[in-house]
Amino acid sequence: MDSPTPSPRAVDPDIVLRYCDLALKLDQSDRAQAVLEKATQRLDHWTSPQLLRLMQVAEKNRDFKLAAAAFAQATVRDTVSLPLAIYVVKLAHTAADADLLAKVRRWLEAHLPENEIARFRMQSDLLLDGPDVALARARAARVKRRAPNEAADLVEVLFQAGKRKTVLRYLGFCRRRWPNSFRFLALLTTAYQRFGAPQQALDLSGRLC
Secondary structure, X not given: OOOOOXXXXXXOHHHHHHHHHHHHHOOOHHHHHHHHHHHOOOHXXXXXXXXXXXXXXXXXXXXXXXXXXXXXXXXXXXXXXXXXXXXXXXXXXXXXXXXXXXXXXXXXXXXXXXXXXXXXXXXXXXXXXXXXXXXXXXXXXOOOOOOHHHHHHHHHHHHHHOOHHHHHHHHHHHHHHOOOOHHHHHHHHHHHHHOOOHHHHHHHHHHHO
């Protein structure tokens, strides 16, 4: 006997989203849709991260009307989160309309927290134009002091651009600047793995244990 579809009124959005993810993995989109139709009647109660996840679930279920509704709710707020902005850029990119994409990027940049704008530019450049262009633009920006999250983004750009020596040198700089950050220690371990130095990666990762 099939288990009953849970009532969305008794659960919070995170539980609804987890339920729908599982239903879609099991190819039971009708059960996911039944929950979503009821649970999303008051999207103003959903947080920005929850709205982003809802957009992703709706896209998987090919419910583009719901995805648009979630985006509309997210964009009536004062600010847009960086993950949501990058996701919207990905969607706009699929439209293959350069003018639309440029407008979307300008709008999103205007609605991001100021401390996330540089990261948005770098991540969207990497997504849309590739690592070489993203790296050139990041260097042209001539930022004197990057925040840790921005530095980690730049490491990913350098990884994808295949700049082995620069990655290692820059990570060395990051570890000196943020000596207590396990994040850059982990990134350096990943760098050694990617660049074919497993013994160095093992020796370094021992410091994380």
